[in-house]
Amino acid sequence: MSKRKTIIDEGDLITMLQSKDERGFSILYDNYSSALYGVILKIVRTEEIAADVLQDAFVKIWKNIEGYNRTKGTLFTWMLNVARNTAIDKIRSQDFQNSQRNQDLDSTVEIIDNQANSQFDIDAIGLKKVVENLRPEHRQMIDLLYFQGYTQAEVADEFGIPLGTVKTRVKAAIVHLRQYFVEMILVIWFGILDKWI
Amino acid sequence: MNTKEYIESGILESYVLGITTAGESAEVERMASEHPEVEIELEAVRGTLENYALQYEKQPPAALKSKIMAAVFEEQPQQNTKNNIVQLNNTKPQKSTFSMVASWALLALSIGANIFFFNNWKNSEEKIVALESQNQIFAQENKAIKASYQEEIAVLQNPDFKVIKLLGQPDVSPNSTALVYFDKNKQEVYISALDLPAAPKGKQYQFWAIVDGKPVDAGMIAGTDNILKMKSFAKPVAFAISLEDTGGSTTEAGPKGKIYVMGAV
Numbered sequence: 001m002s003k004r005k006t007i008i009d010e011g012d013l014i015t016m017l018q019s020k021d022e023r024g025f026s027i028l029y030d031n032y033s034s035a036l037y038g039v040i041l042k043i044v045r046t047e048e049i050a051a052d053v054l055q056d057a058f059v060k061i062w063k064n065i066e067g068y069n070r071t072k073g074t075l076f077t078w079m080l081n082v083a084r085n086t087a088i089d090k091i092r093s094q095d096f097q098n099s100q101r102n103q104d105l106d107s108t109v110e111i112i113d114n115q116a117n118s119q120f121d122i123d124a125i126g127l128k129k130v131v132e133n134l135r136p137e138h139r140q141m142i143d144l145l146y147f148q149g150y151t152q153a154e155v156a157d158e159f160g161i162p163l164g165t166v167k168t169r170v171k172a173a174i175v176h177l178r179q180y181f182v183e184m185i186l187v188i189w190f191g192i193l194d195k196w197i
Numbered sequence: 198m199n200t201k202e203y204i205e206s207g208i209l210e211s212y213v214l215g216i217t218t219a220g221e222s223a224e225v226e227r228m229a230s231e232h233p234e235v236e237i238e239l240e241a242v243r244g245t246l247e248n249y250a251l252q253y254e255k256q257p258p259a260a261l262k263s264k265i266m267a268a269v270f271e272e273q274p275q276q277n278t279k280n281n282i283v284q285l286n287n288t289k290p291q292k293s294t295f296s297m298v299a300s301w302a303l304l305a306l307s308i309g310a311n312i313f314f315f316n317n318w319k320n321s322e323e324k325i326v327a328l329e330s331q332n333q334i335f336a337q338e339n340k341a342i343k344a345s346y347q348e349e350i351a352v353l354q355n356p357d358f359k360v361i362k363l364l365g366q367p368d369v370s371p372n373s374t375a376l377v378y379f380d381k382n383k384q385e386v387y388i389s390a391l392d393l394p395a396a397p398k399g400k401q402y403q404f405w406a407i408v409d410g411k412p413v414d415a416g417m418i419a420g421t422d423n424i425l426k427m428k429s430f431a432k433p434v435a436f437a438i439s440l441e442d443t444g445g446s447t448t449e450a451g452p453k454g455k456i457y458v459m460g461a462v
Contacts, residue, residue, distance in 0.1 A: 009296070025269060029262055038253035047258075054257060055265045062269045072226060073213070077243050080250050081215035146249070151216045152207060167207035174210055178245040189311045190318075 005031050010075055017065045025062060032076065033058075036083040043087035043147050044096075053090050057083040088149030138173035145170065200232045209235070213243050349424040352378050352387050363436060363458035370394060370457045377436045378424075379462060384431055386415065389424040393457055396440065403445040405452060407435040414448045435461045 006027045013031075016024030036057060041050040060082050068078050090096055134142070144150040152170065156163040211217045212225040229236040352358055358378040365373035373394065378387040388404060396402055404415040404427050416427045418438070437459040439452040446453050 022270065025266070029265065033262070034254045034256045035251055037257040038255040039250050041255055042253050051257065051261055054261065055268055058265050059269055072222075073243060074247070076247050077213060080247065085215065142249070145210075145214055145216070146246070149216075152211060167205075170207055170210050171205065174242055174245050177249055178241060181245065181248045186311075186314075189307075190315060193311060193315045 011070070014065075014068070014070060014075060017062075018068075025058075028061075029058065032079055035076070036079060039080060039147075040083055040087045043084065044090055049090065049096070050087075053087045054083070056090075057086040060086060084146070084149070092149070134173055134176055138169055138176060141166065141169045142173045142177075200228070200234050203228060204235060204238045209239050209242050210246075213239070213246055345423040348426075349389065352389075352424060355380070357382055358385075358387075359462070361436060361460045361462055363438065363460035365458050366456055369455045373458050375438060375458050377460065379433070379436075384429040386427040386429060386433075386436075387424050388418070388427055388436075391418070391438075393438070399443055400440050400454070401443045401445060402438050402457070403441045403452065403454075405437045405439060406430045406433040407437065408433050410434075412437065412448070412451050414445065417445045433462055435459060 008027055008031075013024060013027060017028060033054065037050060037054050040053045040057070041047065044050050044053055057079075061079055064082070068075065072078075141155065144155050145152070150158070152166045153163060155161065156166045208217065208221060208225060212222060217225065225235075225239070229239050357380045359381065361377040361379060363375040363377060365371045370393070372392075374390070374392045375388055376390040378389065379385070386406070391402075393402060402418040404418055405412040406415045406428075407413070408430055409432075413430065413433075414428070415430070415436070416425075418425065437452070437456050439446075439456045440454040441452065442454075
């Protein structure tokens with residue numbers, strides 16, 4: 001999606017970031033901002049707040065990059081979690097709750113406009129297919145955990161579902177997503193091969 | 198708890214989502230380092246959730262980058278001196294070469310696998326087409342056989358038909374038999390249940406009706422499997438089958454070959 005991504009070895013990028021090289025941050029931003037922004041936007045819903053949260057998230061990433069340990073997971077997953085947590089903290093904060101309550105007609109219209117626009121986005125169409133492929137109860141689990149910041153125990157509590165069932169559904173949802181991504185790659189390959197042969 | 202139960206407990210998903218306690222995280226890291234299957238599963242969950250996040254990818258406003266850069270570097274403006282610039286080329290050259298080779302090898306492998314599966318798929322499609330046409334042929338044959346049996350049953354169940362058994366001639370073919378069904382009212386004649394020696398090349402069996410003391414051509418016998426409808430006669434007294442040259446003889450000339458079976462009405 002981004003036109004300005006730089007191809008760089010993740011190890012090299014981390015070395016640059018951990019020695020506080022400004023070029024490293026610039027590459028980091030170009031390579032990951034659209035992914036992080038998309039997830040943040042999905043959580044906070046409005047572009048204005050998403051921009052603020054993205055800024056907070058990048059400040060945290062920059063400050064805590066020394067604490068990131070490569071053996072414990074990819075840089076991308078670590079950054080996604082920082083961004084998600086920042087966004088979830090935001091929607092749970094008092095001023096966000098108040099602003100939602102006091103939302104006037106104008107900003108409601110803006111939100112609806114944004115949602116309508118996103119339906120013409122090719123990425124959003126692709127996403128729809130992924131999500132439609134999930135069973136509703138699996139999709140709900142992923143959304144609660146991923147975008148609402150629930151723990152599995154909290155989901156069980158809130159919805160009166162046994163914890164075991166929650167775990168099974170999360171597992172099934174992730175297995176399903178995994179299969180879907182593999183299929184998608186195969187479909188793309190066959191599409192290419194079909195043109196060749 | 199064995200590794201399978203551990204994987205199925207859902208703890209890996211929680212770990213990747215960053216919602217495990219410090220103790221649980223340490224446990225996951227320990228299990229992953231000790232058990233390759235846990236490590237593989239962990240990688241798969243991580244990859245899946247990363248892909249999931251990428252589904253929502255959206256370009257932030259262009260002006261945001263400089264604003265965020267300003268906010269990030271506001272606090273330590275003088276820290277980025279030349280001393281901190283890393284000489285990237287000296288860090289891990291071997292690893293980069295290895296990664297390149299490995300990724301090309303994987304790509305080649307992947308293309309190979311895809312061509313293999315694609316060909317398999319094409320072959321399967323061709324087989325399906327072949328099987329479909331074969332299936333159609335079977336269906337047509339089946340239809341023809343069914344029609345023939347229905348005809349035979351209709352004849353057998355009709356009380357107007359009289360059954361005449363043709364018996365083998367002692368000198369020619371004593372064991373041969375055939376059945377003739379004859380409907381006096383409608384003057385219809387069918388033959389069936391032919392038990393005759395296979396006709397030699399250039400020869401064919403011919404059916405005759407004996408009317409007013411003379412043999413009359415009643416038609417050539419095309420096959421021995423099905424019931425055959427033959428020519429109609431008003432008052433036959435007997436029926437016979439002879440072996441003739443292909444094409445058969447005429448009523449005027451009468452049977453030239455030997456009579457194989459014969460029976461009176």
